[in-house]
Amino acid sequence: MPKLSRWFVKSALVCLVLGCFLAALALSGSATPLPPVVTAFRPLAWHLLTVGWATQLIFGVAFWMFPLTARPAGVPPGVPSGRAADRRGNERLGWAAFILLNGGLALRAIGEPAGVLYPSLAAGPLLPLAALTQVAAIIIFVIFTWPRIRPLGK
Amino acid sequence: MPGLVRLYIRTSLVYLAIGGLLGGLLLWNKGPVLSPNMWVLLGAHIALMTWGWLLHLTLGVAYWILPRIAGERPHASLAVVAYGSLNGGLLLAALQPWFAAAWLSVAAGALQFLAAVVFTAHAWPRIRPAGSSTH
Numbered sequence: 626m627p628k629l630s631r632w633f634v635k636s637a638l639v640c641l642v643l644g645c646f647l648a649a650l651a652l653s654g655s656a657t658p659l660p661p662v663v664t665a666f667r668p669l670a671w672h673l674l675t676v677g678w679a680t681q682l683i684f685g686v687a688f689w690m691f692p693l694t695a696r697p698a699g700v701p702p703g704v705p706s707g708r709a710a711d712r713r714g715n716e717r718l719g720w721a722a723f724i725l726l727n728g729g730l731a732l733r734a735i736g737e738p739a740g741v742l743y744p745s746l747a748a749g750p751l752l753p754l755a756a757l758t759q760v761a762a763i764i765i766f767v768i769f770t771w772p773r774i775r776p777l778g779k
Numbered sequence: 780m781p782g783l784v785r786l787y788i789r790t791s792l793v794y795l796a797i798g799g800l801l802g803g804l805l806l807w808n809k810g811p812v813l814s815p816n817m818w819v820l821l822g823a824h825i826a827l828m829t830w831g832w833l834l835h836l837t838l839g840v841a842y843w844i845l846p847r848i849a850g851e852r853p854h855a856s857l858a859v860v861a862y863g864s865l866n867g868g869l870l871l872a873a874l875q876p877w878f879a880a881a882w883l884s885v886a887a888g889a890l891q892f893l894a895a896v897v898f899t900a901h902a903w904p905r906i907r908p909a910g911s912s913t914h
Contacts, residue, residue, distance in 0.1 A: 675828065
């Protein structure tokens with residue numbers, strides 16, 4: 626399992642735990658009135674579970690398990706054509722996606738509740754920055770992964 | 780990776796990019812307001828990220844890796860029908876906020892239900908020990 630995949634999967638597990646904790650707090654609202662700080666975390670709980678957990682787990686497993694990129698031109702079948710690590714694509718792009726996705730989630734984790742609790746902060750740069758970083762992570766992952774969606778063994 | 784799997788997964792990546800972009804706009808709009816009408820995108824964002832991204836990816840990978848029967852993926856046409864039905868339903872669901880027609884939601888739900896039933900009919904016999912005979 627490559628290092629980048631381990632980071633993606635472990636980070637996904639952390640998001641799963643945090644997301645379930647916040648979702649459990651939000652669900653407790655049906656039994657007892659919740660302070661505003663808890664309800665402010667509700668959208669974050671959903672996004673920790675869908676983006677932080679599910680999407681990030683997929684990113685990590687796709688980097689690990691999807692077919693490797695095409696064999697270099699001129700290398701005949703049966704002849705070793707480089708290490709698997711070299712045929713998973715430009716790993717720096719993968720790390721960029723990892724950092725941007727988790728950085729964006731962290732910015733959201735700060736900016737969204739802060740904007741609800743202190744509306745004067747809502748117009749600040751945190752949420753636009755969180756949006757830009759997460760969209761950038763997704764676009765990078767799509768571009769990075771696209772060449773590996775290919776028939777096996779070529 | 781068979782052609783249908785590539786189609787499912789590439790489609791899921793396209794939906795991830797579009798759904799993520801819509802989500803980015805919605806998140807930005809929670810801070811400095813870009814447009815007061817931005818929330819009309821919420822339904823499309825949720826549909827694209829759940830059915831479009833997560834469901835396409837899981838169905839595509841399931842079609843790819845579930846045990847084959849006698850080396851084949853039987854009734855592959857069912858997975859093709861599921862793909863078409865799922866995308867038809869998703870398109871209708873994504874358009875619904877702009878047309879505000881109840882029948883669009885009903886048709887979208889029916890197509891997605893059909894996709895789920897048809898894909899399940901395809902996958903069910905393949906959920907078996909790898910290397911076993913027909914059952």
